[in-house]
Amino acid sequence: MKDAQWYPGTMARAAGRLQKDLRLVDLVVELIDARAPVSSRNPELERISKNKQKLILLHKADRGEKEINSRWLFYFQKRGLQAALSSVQVPATVNSFLEFLKRQKTQLRGSRFKRPLRLVIVGIPNVGKSTLLNYLVGRAAARTGDRPGITRGRQWVRLLAGVELLDTPGLLPPLLSPEAVFPLTAIGALPPERADQQQAAHWLLQRYRERGKMSVLLERYGGLEEDAPAKVLAQIGTSRGCLLPGGKIDLERAAALFLADYQGGNLGSLSLELPPQL
Ligand SMILES: Nc1nc2c(ncn2[C@@H]2O[C@H](COP(=O)(O)OP(=O)(O)OP(=O)(O)O)[C@@H](O)[C@H]2O)c(=O)[nH]1
Numbered sequence: 001m002k003d004a005q006w007y008p009g010t011m012a013r014a015a016g017r018l019q020k021d022l023r024l025v026d027l028v029v030e031l032i033d034a035r036a037p038v039s040s041r042n043p044e045l046e047r048i049s050k051n052k053q054k055l056i057l058l059h060k061a062d063r064g065e066k067e068i069n070s071r072w073l074f075y076f077q078k079r080g081l082q083a084a085l086s087s088v089q090v091p092a093t094v095n096s097f098l099e100f101l102k103r104q105k106t107q108l109r110g111s112r113f114k115r116p117l118r119l120v121i122v123g124i125p126n127v128g129k130s131t132l133l134n135y136l137v138g139r140a141a142a143r144t145g146d147r148p149g150i151t152r153g154r155q156w157v158r159l160l161a162g163v164e165l166l167d168t169p170g171l172l173p174p175l176l177s178p179e180a181v182f183p184l185t186a187i188g189a190l191p192p193e194r195a196d197q198q199q200a201a202h203w204l205l206q207r208y209r210e211r212g213k214m215s216v217l218l219e220r221y222g223g224l225e226e227d228a229p230a231k232v233l234a235q236i237g238t239s240r241g242c243l244l245p246g247g248k249i250d251l252e253r254a255a256a257l258f259l260a261d262y263q264g265g266n267l268g269s270l271s272l273e274l275p276p277q278l
């Protein structure tokens with residue numbers, strides 16, 4: 001599928017809309033996935049929000065490896081960017097985000113006339129924007145889901161007294177770099193039809209191998225020999241009874257199952273991209 005044909009019209013419209021909304025906001029909160037901070041950053045979002053005050057949240061930090069998360073955080077901060085780790089599974093991270101917002105509100109009050117602090121939450125699909133919003137307001141204000149493209153329109157929500165937040169639909173760049181396709185598939189930011197699921201599964205299996213974490217797969221699927229990704233995928237298929245009529249292994253189903261297990265957090269924490277050595 002060609003990128004130009006794939007890039008949905010709704011996303012192009014949402015990007016245009018966001019450009020207008022940016023004029024109304026004091027702060028842009030960009031959510032990226034802590035496991036893949038390069039691929040999950042949309043350069044288009046960076047470009048259109050470059051004149052705004054920004055906070056980068058390395059979100060779903062609970063799914064990334066602790067030590068690598070810290071290295072990524074250091075990497076962003078070293079480059080002069082405001083950044084923090086974030087996860088709805090780690091309340092301390094959400095609390096420090098709230099404290100940050102309260103400080104921002106006080107500063108705004110001090111410097112300008114009385115109006116609420118307005119922030120917008122942006123990022124690629126499925127990175128956790130609406131879930132974070134719901135967690136912050138303590139109710140299901142926005143629809144969430146484990147698929148990309150859940151939020152369709154924009155939505156303002158009052159977060160605290162004097163702080164308003166705009167939830168936005170996930171945005172991907174119109175042209176994805178080839179290196180980003182598999183990480184984005186692994187974290188569930190791309191619809192399955194966008195990439196070859198078996199190749200994506202091979203790529204992810206390779207990451208488990210590289211990070212020395214094959215034992216996690218052994219525990220989940222049993223009886224795996226450490227071997228080439230294609231063979232491991234076939235073994236996963238066998239162990240999970242993914243069979244086609246006639247008894248051949250249904251590799252497509254095995255790949256979907258394995259990717260879903262990674263996305264669902266059933267395979268421990270695994271970072272997909274490493275920060276450059278500083
Ligand atoms: N492990 C983990 N999962 C999370 C976290 N935050 C969100 N999720 C999950 O990520 C999935 C996507 O969440 P959403 O909030 O719908 O993502 P979104 O960015 O609003 O997605 P779009 O509306 O499609 O752009 C859901 O299954 C959430 O439960 C987190 O901090 N840790």
Ligand SMILES: [Mg+2]
Binds near residue numbers: 143144150168169170
């Ligand atoms: Mg959403």
